[in-house]
Amino acid sequence: MALLELASISKHFGAIQAVNDVSLSLEAGEVTGLMGDNGAGKSTLVKMIAGNFRPSHGAMRLEGTELVMHRPVDARRHGIEIVHQDLALCDNLTAAANVFLGRELRVGVGPFRILDYASMYKRAGQIFAELKSETRPRDLVKQMSGGQRQAVAIARTMLSKAKIVLMDEPTAAISVRQVAEVLNLIRHLRDQGLAVVLISHRMPDVFSVADRVIVMRRGRKVADKKIADSSPEEVTGLITGAIERA
Amino acid sequence: MATNDSSTAAAAGPQSGLRAMRFSVRLESLLVLAVLVVALSILSPYFLSVSNFLNILLATAVIGILGFGATFVIAAAGIDLSLGSVLALSGVLGALSVNALDLPWPVAIVTCLAVGAFCGLINGLLNAKAGIPAFIVTLGMLGVARGLGLVFTNGQPVYGMPDPIVFLGQGRPFGVPMPVFVFIAVAIVAHFVLAYTRFGKYAQVIGDNETAARAMGIRVDRHRIALYMVSGTLAGVAGLLFLARVNAGDPTAGLNYELTAITAAILGGTNLFGGRASVLGTLIGALVMGVLQNGLNLLAVSSFYQQMAIGAVLVLAVWLDQVNRARGQR
Ligand SMILES: Nc1ncnc2c1ncn2[C@@H]1O[C@H](COP(=O)(O)OP(=O)(O)OP(=O)(O)O)[C@@H](O)[C@H]1O
Ligand SMILES: [Mg+2]
Numbered sequence: 284m285a286l287l288e289l290a291s292i293s294k295h296f297g298a299i300q301a302v303n304d305v306s307l308s309l310e311a312g313e314v315t316g317l318m319g320d321n322g323a324g325k326s327t328l329v330k331m332i333a334g335n336f337r338p339s340h341g342a343m344r345l346e347g348t349e350l351v352m353h354r355p356v357d358a359r360r361h362g363i364e365i366v367h368q369d370l371a372l373c374d375n376l377t378a379a380a381n382v383f384l385g386r387e388l389r390v391g392v393g394p395f396r397i398l399d400y401a402s403m404y405k406r407a408g409q410i411f412a413e414l415k416s417e418t419r420p421r422d423l424v425k426q427m428s429g430g431q432r433q434a435v436a437i438a439r440t441m442l443s444k445a446k447i448v449l450m451d452e453p454t455a456a457i458s459v460r461q462v463a464e465v466l467n468l469i470r471h472l473r474d475q476g477l478a479v480v481l482i483s484h485r486m487p488d489v490f491s492v493a494d495r496v497i498v499m500r501r502g503r504k505v506a507d508k509k510i511a512d513s514s515p516e517e518v519t520g521l522i523t524g525a526i527e528r529a
Numbered sequence: 530m531a532t533n534d535s536s537t538a539a540a541a542g543p544q545s546g547l548r549a550m551r552f553s554v555r556l557e558s559l560l561v562l563a564v565l566v567v568a569l570s571i572l573s574p575y576f577l578s579v580s581n582f583l584n585i586l587l588a589t590a591v592i593g594i595l596g597f598g599a600t601f602v603i604a605a606a607g608i609d610l611s612l613g614s615v616l617a618l619s620g621v622l623g624a625l626s627v628n629a630l631d632l633p634w635p636v637a638i639v640t641c642l643a644v645g646a647f648c649g650l651i652n653g654l655l656n657a658k659a660g661i662p663a664f665i666v667t668l669g670m671l672g673v674a675r676g677l678g679l680v681f682t683n684g685q686p687v688y689g690m691p692d693p694i695v696f697l698g699q700g701r702p703f704g705v706p707m708p709v710f711v712f713i714a715v716a717i718v719a720h721f722v723l724a725y726t727r728f729g730k731y732a733q734v735i736g737d738n739e740t741a742a743r744a745m746g747i748r749v750d751r752h753r754i755a756l757y758m759v760s761g762t763l764a765g766v767a768g769l770l771f772l773a774r775v776n777a778g779d780p781t782a783g784l785n786y787e788l789t790a791i792t793a794a795i796l797g798g799t800n801l802f803g804g805r806a807s808v809l810g811t812l813i814g815a816l817v818m819g820v821l822q823n824g825l826n827l828l829a830v831s832s833f834y835q836q837m838a839i840g841a842v843l844v845l846a847v848w849l850d851q852v853n854r855a856r857g858q859r
Contacts, residue, residue, distance in 0.1 A: 385745030
């Protein structure tokens, strides 16, 4: 049984058909590369899985049970984490506050609970160490480099024991060395039995880390095959439309 | 090395990030306050005394409490221009509830707060749900609340409050005016809520990056409404203090106070465009405004010029902030 199954998922924004009748399944311990041109619908698709958008049509099943989500916290509760393409960071908050954004640690009883800054710093520090990132928990995000910002966004996915991690262009703004770190992290997550979706425009990233590649074009899924059975040339053709389907 | 949050803590090393966030009191505002105090001590023989100091605190209480309300709303990149009018309306209705309806005195307190909260609720609903810009919504409320107060009273103050209410405004336990105690209590609670609770944090998150707030599952609309209710309720508290101090519900009370309150917040380092806010900063900003007004009074400067001074300080505070930001983003 697949870990997550999407059945004929569609999403339209007014007249724009961003995602059109896409079915796919994600397996535990597998990395899926999701590729496609700008505006192909990749972000929209993963945002539905992460509870940011509700599908216009279609159904999602997690471990066989229907998945209905109203808010991103519902997805997190089910063990689905996402790194957003725009990172979704707040400049005036510290790295730690950004990592815990939306699920802050608190101490106290009932309605009288205050933010537990000390624990959040400590935990965020541990996660950054795990990520081999030099990011310091107390630094403000607005003073950070692109790579550090990316690390903050990725650190969010490691707060709780996830089953699925969705990464929307996590390597877009970072150095070669940091790209290698992120790809290593993805392998590490896979080895722990997570399902990882990697959205990227960088062919080498996908071909070095993914087990499977899905290609989208204008909202539709046009290919879904094992990396071993494909090639960068074929994927390029699928993305541009030179190859209709595979 | 002046970054745009050159806070007292920012110079204190690697831990500065978080402290800057929690206290972010602008150094400039403390400096301005110090300069004002020194200058006025030299210019006026009456300035430097305990009784004048208490006078300043008393005069600052109402403005400061409105300023805290402004701080919460501005933190989330909103604005509340109706603070002064809501102050008047809640004071008037609070007065009428015990005066015309002859209800027991605690009802006046409840009425003031409830009227403030209700005005905030309307502001919040129109802004968050109907999508009308905060500037327009609260400008509308400025007119409507002011007009309602005048309608209910025929434009005349409602005199005569029960003793406990008068005590709240005029009592002086240990020689300190009651409103000063209320002011300090509200300041402590407001600071605590803004800096140490999720509610306060989320206000700044929404002002910082609304898309991120939504992506992280924060209920932005609901939170906005709650923030306007906070500022409305604080306007109700200010209305109650005003009512108690003058022993009358005055429909013309608090005219243009929103201008002073917003100035106090901006002066204190709260970012006009949201994302960064500090109650302690606003407290200092309000003290600057209070000292300024007190000084101008002592120096017998006409109130016409005082209006001009407040307006000028507002523009100056925003300009200072912008200069700082430009330097910080080099
Ligand atoms: N919130 C929204 N409201 C309206 N239209 C949207 C929204 N989000 C996405 N779209 C539209 O849906 C389509 C697919 O966008 P999406 O962001 O999913 O593309 P993408 O494959 O992630 O592209 P990129 O590689 O540039 O990130 C685009 O036409 C986009 O304009
Ligand atoms: Mg995208």
